[in-house]
Amino acid sequence: MAVYTHLGAEDLADLIAHYDVGNLVSAKGIAEGVSNSNWLIETDRARYILTMYERRIELDDLPFFLGLLDHLSAAGCPVPRTIHDREGRAWRILDGKAIALIEFLPGVSVDRPTPGQAYAVGAALAELHRASADYPGSRANDLRPRDWQSLLDRCGGDLGSIDPHLPALTARHMPDLLEQWPNDLPETVIHADLFPDNVLMLGDRVGGLIDFYFACRDFAAYDVAVTHAAWSFDKAGSRYREDVGSALMAGYERARPLSSAERAALPLLARGAAMRFVATRAFDWLDTPEDALVTRKDPMDFARRLEFYAEAGDAPFAPKA
Numbered sequence: 001m002a003v004y005t006h007l008g009a010e011d012l013a014d015l016i017a018h019y020d021v022g023n024l025v026s027a028k029g030i031a032e033g034v035s036n037s038n039w040l041i042e043t044d045r046a047r048y049i050l051t052m053y054e055r056r057i058e059l060d061d062l063p064f065f066l067g068l069l070d071h072l073s074a075a076g077c078p079v080p081r082t083i084h085d086r087e088g089r090a091w092r093i094l095d096g097k098a099i100a101l102i103e104f105l106p107g108v109s110v111d112r113p114t115p116g117q118a119y120a121v122g123a124a125l126a127e128l129h130r131a132s133a134d135y136p137g138s139r140a141n142d143l144r145p146r147d148w149q150s151l152l153d154r155c156g157g158d159l160g161s162i163d164p165h166l167p168a169l170t171a172r173h174m175p176d177l178l179e180q181w182p183n184d185l186p187e188t189v190i191h192a193d194l195f196p197d198n199v200l201m202l203g204d205r206v207g208g209l210i211d212f213y214f215a216c217r218d219f220a221a222y223d224v225a226v227t228h229a230a231w232s233f234d235k236a237g238s239r240y241r242e243d244v245g246s247a248l249m250a251g252y253e254r255a256r257p258l259s260s261a262e263r264a265a266l267p268l269l270a271r272g273a274a275m276r277f278v279a280t281r282a283f284d285w286l287d288t289p290e291d292a293l294v295t296r297k298d299p300m301d302f303a304r305r306l307e308f309y310a311e312a313g314d315a316p317f318a319p320k321a
């Protein structure tokens, strides 16, 4: 579940009164999500999502994230707008924590995407990359190869307690990733975490792209690799779903064709994308007590994807005839 803080009816009504959104009718805590507390707010005018930022988010980054939502939404991307309060502020402080109210978007997250849905997500990602290129905000990616290495270093000898194969796997791949990571691919503002649970689908259509709290400036092709790794496998990462992976790439390239340098880099970027989630999940695994409210995510689901990409070479990214 992800409601870490209790907010009573009076707190919520007081808070909502700071916005020009009508009167509070109902508020329900949302179980999905891990990082923040979220409520579905209904007023006599519309529905909204109220987010309280609990951890992982630097207050200084909030203007970047919330401004990005407005920029992308204004450019026609299916991204929720930030609702500003009556004084024009994008976020407020409640009980010492930052909160923001954002537009509610319709749709459901899918567990087993179809090729049609993957095609639509690929196209939506490409449109996002085009629209974010002129976003004036700046935020560096704080999860690049040297950051994965330092997270793994902090896991130390406990890495093998998660799975005995993990230390050898990270030791085998990290040197290549550190040495060969590109430095000259086209950059834009990327989502960096576009997993199925961060996309709201309406059938084969994308109703919403949400959870931009890893967004940063980095290679567009790295975001393609993250999204490919997140969408194109069964949950455990044991089986590559070729039809889904190809559809995702085709959807992306319809809206933003990859350059030859980007295409050539994708096998390494995909190994890196998988390693990024191995590293953060391994760190969180060891950092989260077994009986915590939050369900821990298994790093091995991405270790298997990493092995797949290392063996598959450029096959998953080769254009289909």
Ligand SMILES: Nc1ncnc2c1ncn2[C@@H]1O[C@H](COP(=O)(O)OP(=O)(O)O)[C@@H](O)[C@H]1O
Binding pocket: 002, 030, 032, 033, 034, 035, 036, 037, 038, 049, 080, 102, 103, 104, 105, 106, 109, 197, 198, 200, 208, 210, 211, 213
């Ligand atoms: N703008 C939105 N419109 C509709 N539902 C949303 C929206 N934002 C978040 N949600 C719902 O809240 C859940 C958790 O949000 P998310 O931003 O992914 O939280 P976390 O960062 O904690 O993972 C989502 O799975 C979705 O059900």
Ligand SMILES: N[C@@H](CCOP(=O)(O)O)C(=O)O
Binding pocket: 033, 034, 035, 193, 195, 198, 211, 277, 280, 281, 297
């Ligand atoms: N997508 C990441 C976890 C990030 O959590 P989120 O709930 O903020 O998307 C993973 O699967 O490891």
